[in-house]
Amino acid sequence: MESQSKNEVLPDSSTGAVLNLPKDGHYKITKSGEVKLPRRLLHCSDGIYEEYSTDEEEEEEDVTPYIDPQSLTWGPYIWHYxxxxxxxxxxxxxxxGERLAWFFGITTPRFQYALDELERRKLEEEEDEQQAKEEREAEMNYIRSMKEKSSSQEYDNVALEVGKDEVTDNSV
Structure with a gap:
């Protein structure tokens, strides 16, 4: 069984070299003829974004070299220190400065007290609604239980009345 490779081999007509390119099509050929593969592929809802490394990113940051202050003359020595x-x-x-700003409350939003009050009121309203709902449910349960009791009592009363009629009929 032949295994499928992930790369497509294309002959380069200008140089005669063979290019080994990915089949998924995620590559870029620069003006100088170099093949650049994306550093990262970002899959978004509107397609695939290919992120290539740039020359600026490839350059390493210049690290400040260590200066030996003992080898400096007086002017550069003073300037260094x-x-x-x-x-x-x-x-x-x-x-x-950051710690003092935090201590004095400068970093908090200007109207945070109003936002906190709004949040507190919303929570209070939700609790009131929940309590009212529980009270309505308890009242409905009480009414149902009273109806059940009254309907069973009415049935008993009807049975007693029917029983009295039978007693009076037999005595006649």
């Missing part, structure tokens, strides 16, 4: 202390000071200020 000034920039390091300034960046650490900025990080500390950023951290403390």
């Amino acid at each position: 000034t920039s390091v202390s300034a960046s650490k000071g900025l990080a500390v200020c950023d951290y403390l």
Whole structure:
């Protein structure tokens, strides 16, 4: 039995090379003739989105090289420690600023109290509706039970009356 490959082999007419391309059609040929496969396929309701890596993403971020402060002269030495202390000071200020904003409540929405009140009222109305529904059900159950009792009592009363008539008929 012949196994089906996932790739389609096409001869390249310009160079004579053989291209090994995926059968599903998810590839792109660049201007330079390179075949790019998608980095990721996103399946959406309106189709398939192919995400290719770009040249910018492929470049690695430049990592700041380590500077040995002992090998620096006085000017660059002072500048190095000034920039390091300034960046650490900025990080500390950023951290403390976030914590102080949280402590004083600056990060909460402006009208949060109104939203909380609305939520509380909705919950209260739902509880009232639930309680009213339970009361109506209990009242209906009570009425049903009273009707059942009264219908059985009426039946007993009718039977007693029929029994009295028979007694009076026999005595005559």
